[in-house]
Amino acid sequence: MAKIKHTKNELKKQKDNLKRFTRYLPTLLLKKQQLQLEIATIYRKMSELDREMSSLRESVYGWVGVFAEKVGIDKIIELDKIHVSTGNIAGSDIPVFKRVDFKEKDYDFIQMPLWVDYAIEAVKALTTLKIRYIIREKQLAIIKEELRITTQRVNLFEKLKIPEAKDNIRKISIFLGDLQTAAVVTGKIAKKQLGEKERIPAYQ
Secondary structure (H helix, E strand, O other): OOOOOOOHHHHHHHHHHHHHHHHHHHHHHHHHHHHHHHHHHHHHHHHHHHHHHHHHHHHHHOOHHHHOOOOOHHHHEEEEEEEEEEEEEOOEEEEEEEEEEEEEOOOOOOOOOOOHHHHHHHHHHHHHHHHHHHHHHHHHHHHHHHHHHHHHHHHHHHHHHHHHHHHHHHHHHHHHHHHHHHHHHHHHHHHHHHHHHHHOOOOO
């Protein structure tokens, strides 16, 4: 801790610091709470996406036998573009899923098995769910890092800055109080001594 000056100016500075710290701390605590709530929300939404993917996979398993036929679905459909916007949570910019575009090539409806249409839609749905899940993971990483930084700042204010300012104010106040008391006592002694000198008769 840096050495402080025991002056009135320093006392004012420490009081201003304490006022600023105590005013800023509630904002940090609110931000910390918002981030914690958002993290819980993201975890919940990731669980929902995970359940949707599991359900979709289970429904696809019934088609595994026919899917085994070599029809080249990967050549019929492919991922084209992922559209993502930017959102803001408690001051942190996060990616927000918008939509996914796919490219589909024309194919012979007569030559291809009937289940191909279903397979294409299943691939689209599963791919979209996976991308949404990945974006949620990115959101989680960003917000967790912001929570870590915010928690550090909260701890800095709560455990260091505010107690330090209060202690400095106490020490400076005691020092200045003692200084004032000493000045009063010294003044009284000087006045008393001056009075005694006035009462001593002068020798002729």
